[in-house]
Amino acid sequence: MKINNHWLTTADKINSPNCDAREDESDMSLIVIHCISLPEGQFGTPYIAQLFTNQLDALADPGFTEICHLHVSSHIVIQRDGLITQYVPFNKRAWHAGASEYKGRDKCNDFSIGIELEGTVCCAFTEAQYSQLATVIQNLIATYPKLNLSDITGHSDIAPQRKADPGKYFDWGKLNQMLKTTG
Numbered sequence: 001m002k003i004n005n006h007w008l009t010t011a012d013k014i015n016s017p018n019c020d021a022r023e024d025e026s027d028m029s030l031i032v033i034h035c036i037s038l039p040e041g042q043f044g045t046p047y048i049a050q051l052f053t054n055q056l057d058a059l060a061d062p063g064f065t066e067i068c069h070l071h072v073s074s075h076i077v078i079q080r081d082g083l084i085t086q087y088v089p090f091n092k093r094a095w096h097a098g099a100s101e102y103k104g105r106d107k108c109n110d111f112s113i114g115i116e117l118e119g120t121v122c123c124a125f126t127e128a129q130y131s132q133l134a135t136v137i138q139n140l141i142a143t144y145p146k147l148n149l150s151d152i153t154g155h156s157d158i159a160p161q162r163k164a165d166p167g168k169y170f171d172w173g174k175l176n177q178m179l180k181t182t183g
Contacts, residue, residue, distance in 0.1 A: 001135055003143045006089035008136070011076060016052045016087035018073035018095045023110060025091050029146040030102055030112035031137060034074060034155045035119040035165040039063055043080050043118055052077075052087045071095060074114040076136065082128030084136070090144070100158040102151075108158050113140060113147075121167025130171070134178035149179055 001010045022028075038047035039061045047064075050056040051072065058068040074096040076086045088094040096114030100106065115133065119125050141147045154170065155163040 001139055003090065003139050006091040008076065008084060008086050008139070011084040011086040013086050014049055014053060016073035016094070017054060018052060018071045019088040019092045022091065022093045027111045027146060028090065028113055028140075028144045029151055030108060031140065031147060031152045032097055032108060032112045032114050032155055032158060033133075033152065033166050033170065034096060034114060034116045035121065035125075035167060035170070036074075036077070036116045037118055037120050041120050041122070048077055048116070048118070049085065049087075074116040076114075077116040077118060078129050078132050078136070079118045080126050080129065082126070082132045084132055090140070097155065097158060098162065100155075102153065102158045113144075117166060117170075119166070119169075121164045121169070124169045125166075125171070130174055130178060134175060137179060149176075 001008060007013060036048055037043055038045055038051060047056060054071060056064055056068040058065045073087050073094045075088045075090055075094045076084055078084050090113055093109050094114050095109060097108040097112060100108035102108050117125055117129050155165045
């Protein structure tokens with residue numbers, strides 16, 4: 001896996017319109033871990049891609065009427081089997097963090113890279129996801145000089161009043177150990 005022209009070379013690519021230019025393209029200094037499943041708790045569906053490309057059908061599930069109008073994205077999604085899809089090049093601002101703050105800086109979308117894991121706050125993530133996540137993070141840190149291991153956080157940490165992901169089943173210790181052994 002490598003990063004070429006701000007895209008992972010081994011990822012599937014689906015362009016999301018839900019992004020824009022960063023004010024400072026070189027200011028990528030935070031990695032935010034999220035989780036998502038659509039419908040909630042269902043995996044392997046086409047709905048995440050549809051949400052991130054503004055094609056989610058409100059009639060496909062009762063819960064979609066509340067979210068189908070949203071314009072959101074993340075840089076990448078890592079599915080349960082480890083397959084990675086990239087929606088936004090890393091030098092662009094993906095719309096994943098919303099109202100947020102990290103170490104005194106607000107608007108985390110401006111300086112972060114968003115990584116979604118297919119999952120919920122109510123279940124464990126897979127070994128394939130941890131392995132891919134660690135590899136992606138190592139490649140990001142090797143490519144973008146302002147990124148480092150101390151600035152990786154969860155969505156719940158930058159927006160605690162609104163978000164709970166990646167949740168209590170996300171094993172930060174496991175990720176940190178994998179990053180130490182692969183770094």
